[in-house]
Amino acid sequence: MVAGLTKGERQLALLISIAVAFIGLAMAGAGQGGAFGVHGFIVMAFGIGTIFVVISGYFLPEPGDERLAQYYDDPIKFGIVVSMVWAVFGMFIGDWVAWLLAYPEMTFDAGWASFGRLRPVHTTAVIFGFVGNALIATSFQVVQRTSRARLPDQLSPWFVLIGYNLFCVIAVSGYFMGLTQSKEYAEPEWYADLWLVVVWVVYFLLYLRTLMRRREPHIYVANWYYLAFILVVAILHIVNNLAVPISFGHAKSYSAFSGVQDAMTQWWYGHNAVAFFLTAGFLAMLYYYLPKRAGRPIYSYRMSIVGFWGITFFYMWVGSHHLHYTALPLWVQNLGMTFSLMLLVPSWIAAANALLTLNGAWHKVRTDATLRFMMVAAVF
Amino acid sequence: MFNTHYRLERHSIRFVLAVMVVASIGGLVEIAPLFTIDETVEAAPDMRVYTPLELAGRNIYIREGCYACHSQMIRTLRDDVERYGPYSLAVESKYDHPMLWGSKRTGPDLARLGGKYSDEWHVAHLIAPRDLVPESVMPNYGWLMRSELDTQDLGLHLRAMRKVGVPYSDAMIENATADAIGQASPDKDAAEGVAERYGEATTIRSFDGDPRRVTEMDALVAYLQILGRLTDAAHVQSGAGRMEAGE
Numbered sequence: 171m172v173a174g175l176t177k178g179e180r181q182l183a184l185l186i187s188i189a190v191a192f193i194g195l196a197m198a199g200a201g202q203g204g205a206f207g208v209h210g211f212i213v214m215a216f217g218i219g220t221i222f223v224v225i226s227g228y229f230l231p232e233p234g235d236e237r238l239a240q241y242y243d244d245p246i247k248f249g250i251v252v253s254m255v256w257a258v259f260g261m262f263i264g265d266w267v268a269w270l271l272a273y274p275e276m277t278f279d280a281g282w283a284s285f286g287r288l289r290p291v292h293t294t295a296v297i298f299g300f301v302g303n304a305l306i307a308t309s310f311q312v313v314q315r316t317s318r319a320r321l322p323d324q325l326s327p328w329f330v331l332i333g334y335n336l337f338c339v340i341a342v343s344g345y346f347m348g349l350t351q352s353k354e355y356a357e358p359e360w361y362a363d364l365w366l367v368v369v370w371v372v373y374f375l376l377y378l379r380t381l382m383r384r385r386e387p388h389i390y391v392a393n394w395y396y397l398a399f400i401l402v403v404a405i406l407h408i409v410n411n412l413a414v415p416i417s418f419g420h421a422k423s424y425s426a427f428s429g430v431q432d433a434m435t436q437w438w439y440g441h442n443a444v445a446f447f448l449t450a451g452f453l454a455m456l457y458y459y460l461p462k463r464a465g466r467p468i469y470s471y472r473m474s475i476v477g478f479w480g481i482t483f484f485y486m487w488v489g490s491h492h493l494h495y496t497a498l499p500l501w502v503q504n505l506g507m508t509f510s511l512m513l514l515v516p517s518w519i520a521a522a523n524a525l526l527t528l529n530g531a532w533h534k535v536r537t538d539a540t541l542r543f544m545m546v547a548a549v550f
Numbered sequence: 551m552f553n554t555h556y557r558l559e560r561h562s563i564r565f566v567l568a569v570m571v572v573a574s575i576g577g578l579v580e581i582a583p584l585f586t587i588d589e590t591v592e593a594a595p596d597m598r599v600y601t602p603l604e605l606a607g608r609n610i611y612i613r614e615g616c617y618a619c620h621s622q623m624i625r626t627l628r629d630d631v632e633r634y635g636p637y638s639l640a641v642e643s644k645y646d647h648p649m650l651w652g653s654k655r656t657g658p659d660l661a662r663l664g665g666k667y668s669d670e671w672h673v674a675h676l677i678a679p680r681d682l683v684p685e686s687v688m689p690n691y692g693w694l695m696r697s698e699l700d701t702q703d704l705g706l707h708l709r710a711m712r713k714v715g716v717p718y719s720d721a722m723i724e725n726a727t728a729d730a731i732g733q734a735s736p737d738k739d740a741a742e743g744v745a746e747r748y749g750e751a752t753t754i755r756s757f758d759g760d761p762r763r764v765t766e767m768d769a770l771v772a773y774l775q776i777l778g779r780l781t782d783a784a785h786v787q788s789g790a791g792r793m794e795a796g797e
């Protein structure tokens with residue numbers, strides 16, 4: 171992995187790793203043996219680990235200019251492997267949590283092993299670990315190919331993937347120790363949230379820079395969805411995680427919002443984090459991999475446009491349907507319900523567009539297992 | 551329309567801005583007014599804030615993920631009201647940063663739990679739920695009884711809560727640690743300050759049955775016993791409703 175970096179990038183990588191290690195050291199010092207301190211040690215270990223990786227490859231010959239004629243795919247392979255590791259871990263915990271609901275005594279009188287702490291481990295590991303890594307990795311592949319442009323540099327994609335996984339590790343290890351904001355799908359505490367903002371900004375800039383280098387006049391549909399995924403998740407994440415830490419040396423923070431406003435913000439986030447991870451992100455994959463595999467162009471350009479903007483606009487209204495019959499004012503509940511119904515239209519347009527793309531390739535669906543999975547996925 | 555789009559999708563920055571605008575509208579329309587429309591949260595002048603001990607208990611509730619199985623939101627449905635009591639009002643979670651309305655009920659709703667059971671029942675139930683309710687799937691929480699409560703930083707907690715809008719006084723913040731210990735130690739002098747600062751109605755007793763120590767169990771049970779009792783706005787409203795209906 172270091173072999174692909176230029177000299178300058180290796181130096182920068184070393185600097186960032188050292189900075190991360192020092193942040194970890196500061197956290198460990200401030201945390202004084204508490205859970206925050208444990209996180210400090212984890213961050214420090216991460217930083218030291220990457221320092222070693224960079225140093226071990228530091229004196230390898232630099233990559234030549236011929237690399238610029240090819241797509242940069244090394245980080246993609248890494249991302250997919252990590253995604254699979256999270257999948258195995260996350261689903262193992264899911265299975266474990268399911269057994270806990272049948273045999274609660276399996277808590278073994280230990281806090282870390284109880285249902286309430288393990289359930290977010292499962293949801294975070296599958297959604298952020300498994301799905302998140304897969305989305306980031308595939309986005310690198312798709313954006314390069316649909317733009318006919320190489321990623322602008324070699325360091326940013328590694329920073330995004332490794333930094334993102336540091337966030338996931340902090341999140342999951344925190345739940346075992348009881349560190350959580352209790353907001354579903356936004357459980358990690360303030361410092362993990364801040365780190366994710368840094369990673370996400372680099373990700374967005376990387377994506378945008380690649381698009382700007384494109385040698386295609388148009389931005390392809392798949393990239394619209396990846397862009398929406400990146401942008402909307404950023405907006406949601408920042409607003410929903412606004413909180414005041416009790417001090418910069420403690421893990422605990424208090425949400426900026428309370429009661430009904432907090433509930434609405436949380437489910438505006440919760441619903442759309444799922445929407446723009448599990449829906450928009452996967453539609454992005456679909457718009458590239460399905461036509462590619464089927465060897466057919468997307469059925470309708472107009473359906474792509476209507477589907478995309480319909481989903482981007484309507485989805486953001488429907489979070490309040492998680493709060494029916496609660497103390498949330500009725501007008502917000504009604505808006506959420508109405509938009510949920512309207513959302514059926516763009517969702518079905520997107521699905522229909524995918525299925526109609528298979529017209530003329532149905533014989534392939536019959537024999538090609540991959541394509542068959544894609545077809546079933548589109549239906550769902 | 552499609553021609554406009556044909557042009558739009560050739561400019562990355564413009565496309566980015568378009569996505570941000572289109573995606574922001576829903577949240578702005580649904581969330582921003584909740585802060586400005588007065589009727590969103592009812593008035594409850596009698597409402598008191600959580601004591602430091604209750605707040606510590608609430609943080610244990612969050613830490614252990616009790617919200618993964620329990621809601622704190624009685625819905626405006628007949629089934630809910632008949633089982634749990636008057637439906638929840640927005641004002642009741644006014645001081646809840648964050649709210650703990652929950653999203654699923656593996657166990658029952660806890661919004662009106664305060665006063666329903668004795669402290670002894672809660673302690674026994676948390677240590678071994680199946681001793682009291684044989685078919686329960688709730689985990690055992692025995693370690694709460696064994697762990698001393700960390701009261702050291704409670705002043706910082708109250709200060710942060712004040713920053714986000716909860717009216718804690720300077721005296722409350724200064725005495726947070728003493729008040730937490732005092733509320734669970736009725737024999738100590740510190741107990742008096744609690745009633746002075748949080749009202750005579752505040753429950754001051756050893757919640758875990760052992761007055762010599764302040765454990766996490768003390769804090770959690772103190773919190774469970776205050777659920778639904780920071781204000782009686784909901785009872786007042788449901789009582790008034792019944793009178794209007796001619797009962």
Ligand code: HEM
Nearest residue numbers: 261262264265266267268269289292293296297301618656
């Ligand atoms: C081996 C496969 C899996 C098993 C055994 C499993 C098991 C579970 C269990 C037991 C729960 C808790 C339900 C409760 O609290 O009552 C849960 C919740 C959840 N799981 Fe999984 N899971 C699996 C795979 C997945 C995958 C692949 C995803 C997403 C990519 C996922 C996403 C979620 C989400 C979002 C929740 C929380 C929502 C809810 O409670 O309805 N799970 N899962």
